[in-house]
Amino acid sequence: MTVRVRFAPSPTGSLHIGSVRTTLYNYFFARQNGGKLILRIEDTDQDRLVAGAIDSIYDGLAWLGMKWDEGPREGGPHAPYIQSERLPLYQKHAQQLVDVGGAYFCFCSKERLAALRAQQAARKEITRYDGLCRRIDPKEAADRAKTESHVVRQKVPDDGIIALDDLVYGHVEWPLSALEDQVLLKSDGFPTYHLAVVVDDHVMGITHVLRGEDWLPSTPKHLLIWRAFGWTIPPHAHVPNVLGPDGKKLSKRHGATKVEEFRAQGYLPAAMVNYLALIGWASGTEEEVFSLDELIQRWRIDHVHRAGGKWDRARLDWFNGVYIRKLTPDGLLTELEPFLPPEWDRAVVRKAIPLIQERMRTLVEGRDMIAFLFSDQVPLDRSVLVGKKHQPEEIERALSQSAVVLRYLDPFTSSGIEHGLRGIADDLDWKVKDATEPIRVAVTGKTEGPPLWESLELLGKEKTLARIERAEELLNGGGPS
């Protein structure tokens, strides 16, 4: 039997990091078993639809490097793959469930339901449906259903126990008495998630249900549906949540949560994939840098951790640095491209790459590191320029001596610059870094960054001298402040 798994996002916004992690696990599982991957859009809540969400899901998954076999745009034997386009299927199955006694029509208004809940809450009782419509004679109910607004509710047996042997969590069981009669088909004719997943998973031949931990509590409802239809229940695996720093499910409150945000911040897809895969799974060895293909090979469902894992930006940053350093210089240039202002000379950027590649953790950081090469608007702060070791007059003198040496340098190359500047330090009897620091600040506005000699060469003699001059003026009391 070929493995068939699905990822089933709902188009309520752009792709969330947490669903990406779950999707990744589905992806690994499908690929390592030579199985098929199905993308199914679960848009049964018409109120929560967000325009453009499907595009963003496609964009995000494609950016991450995931490819799938069946889906809304690629089609497949079970099209359509958008639940809102499969309504008759769910309606038919809801009816079937009513026929076999697994569900019933309910005519209670939302008002009555709300009032019921309020009363129960006031009495500090469990708030759940009271089963009023369960007692209506089926024939009468069927008649009323022809004209009256109604929903279809699941008929949960009064007692007994239902259990699941989860591939990750092991044996889990629920007392049926704790479950309420869930709505399966809404009055607008749309199914709820519970009906739609089960029907689609069965009809689409899904062999393994792999989804987030938050679905575990509603699994007994699904199990009951599978059972009522008399279908074979596929193995289920729930995977732990991705948490925010406070231990709660990762959400916008915690900052960036969407793939596109991380993309915009200059993270590489390979780093995202690698880092994300490691929240909730470990190889069991001491390796942890894995490509997508390696993850497909190495990932094992039985090595999935049960506890939720917190999102750790610092660790992501480290992974991103690792992947940036793995790039070829031209590869890095390509990755950098979307972040570069159009007017920046790409030939210069290309030459700067070896200077920044091992220093940057994100593409944005890399771009910022070389911005001084293209803009004369470098910030200049007098106290930063002077530093702590020397008097302003001494710094000014060092600067002007350096300028003299630099001015007569021809050609203006990094080795010449190095030689000249080291000479200045010697003359001054300063440490090289002390003589070098004011120049770095004058030219880049910062105390840290790419190596100076090469940076100056790239900047060129004219601009270098102009900026040093500007710094001298600042120390003179005149000039820019």
Next chain:
RNA sequence: GGCCCGUUCGUCUAGCGGCCUAGGAUGCAGCCCUCUCAAGGCUGAGAUCACCGGUUCGAAUCCGGUACGGGCUACCA
């Protein structure tokens, strides 16, 4: 409140009864390298394995309870 799940260094995790005086990574600190910052190398601090009981010759690992955290509890997914 009810049901379910979870709990090993700050963080991600290894660990599936003896190899654990608990390993790796990240982060942090220090040293080396060095024109700065990184990268790289080395070193270090950091976990009474939530707690209490039990099983066992032996428990981070098995069982029970407690505490704490989380998820779910909608005509949301």
